Amino acid sequence: MVLAAGMALTALSGCAGKGDEQHLVYEERPVELLYATGMERLDDKSWNEAGQYFEEVQRQHPYSEWSRRAIVMTIYTHYQAGKYAEASAASDQFIHLYPGSELTPYAYYMKAICSFEQIVDVGRDQASTTAAQALLSDVVRRYPSSEYAKDARVKIDMVQDQLAGKEMEIGRYYLNDNQPLAAIGRFKTVASTYQTTSHTPEALYRLVEANEVMGLHEEAMRNGAVLGYNYPGDRWYAAAYKLLTEKGDRPEIAPDPNGKKGPETPDAKTNKKGWFGFLRPDAG
Numbered sequence: 001m002v003l004a005a006g007m008a009l010t011a012l013s014g015c016a017g018k019g020d021e022q023h024l025v026y027e028e029r030p031v032e033l034l035y036a037t038g039m040e041r042l043d044d045k046s047w048n049e050a051g052q053y054f055e056e057v058q059r060q061h062p063y064s065e066w067s068r069r070a071i072v073m074t075i076y077t078h079y080q081a082g083k084y085a086e087a088s089a090a091s092d093q094f095i096h097l098y099p100g101s102e103l104t105p106y107a108y109y110m111k112a113i114c115s116f117e118q119i120v121d122v123g124r125d126q127a128s129t130t131a132a133q134a135l136l137s138d139v140v141r142r143y144p145s146s147e148y149a150k151d152a153r154v155k156i157d158m159v160q161d162q163l164a165g166k167e168m169e170i171g172r173y174y175l176n177d178n179q180p181l182a183a184i185g186r187f188k189t190v191a192s193t194y195q196t197t198s199h200t201p202e203a204l205y206r207l208v209e210a211n212e213v214m215g216l217h218e219e220a221m222r223n224g225a226v227l228g229y230n231y232p233g234d235r236w237y238a239a240a241y242k243l244l245t246e247k248g249d250r251p252e253i254a255p256d257p258n259g260k261k262g263p264e265t266p267d268a269k270t271n272k273k274g275w276f277g278f279l280r281p282d283a284g
Contacts, residue, residue, distance in 0.1 A: 031061045038073060047081035068094075072103055075110050084114040105139070109148035112136045116155055119162055126166050133159045157196070161265060164194035164203075171206060180210040191226075201227060201236040201262035208240045212247060220244065224251055233259030 038053030054077065057070035071094045078087035091111040095104055112135035118128040136152040136159065143149050171186030187210065190203035204227035211220035224240045228251055231237050238255040245251070 031057055031064060031066045034060065035066055035070065038070070042073065042077060045080070047077045051077035051081065051083075051086075068098060068101070068103075071097070072106065075107065079110060079114065079117075084118055087111075088114045105143045105146055105148050108135075108139050108142060109152065112139050112152060112155075116159070119159070126163060129159055129162050129166075133163070160194055161197040161199065164190045164197040164199040167194070168199050168203060168206075171203075175206065175210055175213075180213045184210045184214075191223075196263065198263045198265040201231045201234045204231075205236040205240045208243060212243065217247065217249065220247075221249055221251070224249075225253070228253035228255075231260055231262050232256040234261045236262070 034053055034057045038050050038057065041047075041050035041053060051074055054070040054073045058067045058074070061067050071090055075087050075090040075094065078084075078090060088111050091107040091114070094101070094107040095111075098104060112132060115128050115132035115135050119132060120126075120128065133156065136156045139146075139152040140149045140156070167186045167190045171183045171190070174180070174183035174186065184207060187203045187206045190197070190199050191207065194200070204223050207223040208220045208227070211217070211223065221244065224237075224244050227234070227237045227240050232253055233256050241251055241255050
């Protein structure tokens with residue numbers, strides 16, 4: 001019996017196609033066998049093959065409980081394979097078909113994560129960053145008490161830091177290009193809209209710098225005072241204090257090496273979690 005089952009599983013692995021990605025030859029098969037083979041491929045981290053078996057479950061048994069589970073597994077395998085568009089599409093499919101399922105929060109979360117994983121460095125277009133922010137916020141709004149919302153909140157902080165970084169890059173460009181007024185607008189956005197990010201101390205320093213360039217000494221002093229009050233131990237306040245004293249001003253707060261520093265840049269790499277446990281079929 002065991003030998004026969006093993007032979008059956010082997011027979012199901014036949015594929016057709018050219019290139020690196022093979023495709024299953026259509027043959028009507030028991031749903032349990034299709035699904036079990038998909039799980040085998042998944043456990044072997046053969047993401048593309050696993051996804052094909054789960055998609056075959058959906059094609060051959062579209063209205064079954066197996067199909068519902070297979071869509072969830074398809075989301076996961078596409079995500080692991082780096083096929084974010086396909087994983088997002090599978091998430092949309094699940095949300096449309098099963099809006100009230102206990103696994104629907106996972107589908108919303110994975111759609112957000114697919115955008116999050118496509119965030120690029122601040123020197124490039126931030127469309128994925130903005131999309132990730134909206135989708136992660138949607139997860140928090142829909143499922144505020146869930147584990148997904150807990151992780152989404154952390155990633156929202158990372159997204160905010162990324163968007164602030166983009167504003168800083170543009171502001172520094174304007175400042176170096178002798179456009180201090182345009183630079184001030186960018187730095188003010190960081191200091192107000194993204195004030196909890198790691199870029200805030202530098203943004204306040206750059207406001208001191210840009211206002212001094214424009215001869216607005218009182219405004220420079222005000223921004224320096226805000227920086228010194230909130231982050232007296234930060235290197236950016238030490239730089240602001242030095243700049244202001246060189247201009248003949250005397251800030252009330254002296255730099256304090258033991259004082260409070262600005263927040264650190266969040267690290268997405270150390271915050272990644274293994275979400276496979278949430279989508280094992282026997283968990284939901």
